[in-house]
Amino acid sequence: MRHCIYPGTFDPITYGHLDVLGRAAKLFDHVTIAIARNPGKRPAFSPEERVALVKANVAKYPHVSVVIFDGLLVEFAMKEKADAIIRGLRALSDFEFEFNMALMNRHLEPRIETLFVMPNEQFSYTSSSLVKQVARFGGDVSNFVPPDVATALKKAFPQ
DSSP states (O other), X not given: OOXXXXXXXXXXXXXXXXXXXXXXXXXXXXXEEEEXXXXXXXXXXOHHHHHHHHHHHHTTOTTEEEEEEOSOHHHHHHHTTOSEEEEEXXXXXXXXXXXXXXXXXXXXXXXXXXXXXXXXGGGTTOOHHHHXXXXXXXXXXXXXXXXXXXXHHHHHSOO
């Protein structure tokens, strides 16, 4: 069974994330969405809230699980017996950071491959940070996130 880890903060999950997940789900028998606690990013949603939002939007994929993780990603991937890590690349500006991260992960654990997946071009400029910024100022985020996530953002950033 081929298994990959799709890590991220997912604060919040966007249509771009879901597009990358859909591509990974075609390539692997099992995909684990690994939600990083990452308090340094000061997320709008708790890890548990992020899990609930992600689970609600990936229910159509029976071979996808959602978990919270701490620590080094490659150690988590080895514990989960994963073959690969999936990372979404939206634009060239993502590449340098992701490339360096992939090389470090390979150095730490050469048995885990990193695969870069490009989302549909309509999502190439969407990021959770930008979505939160738009929501914070009362903008419409319905083109970027599922309806339940848009509702959660309205509650998180009341006007």
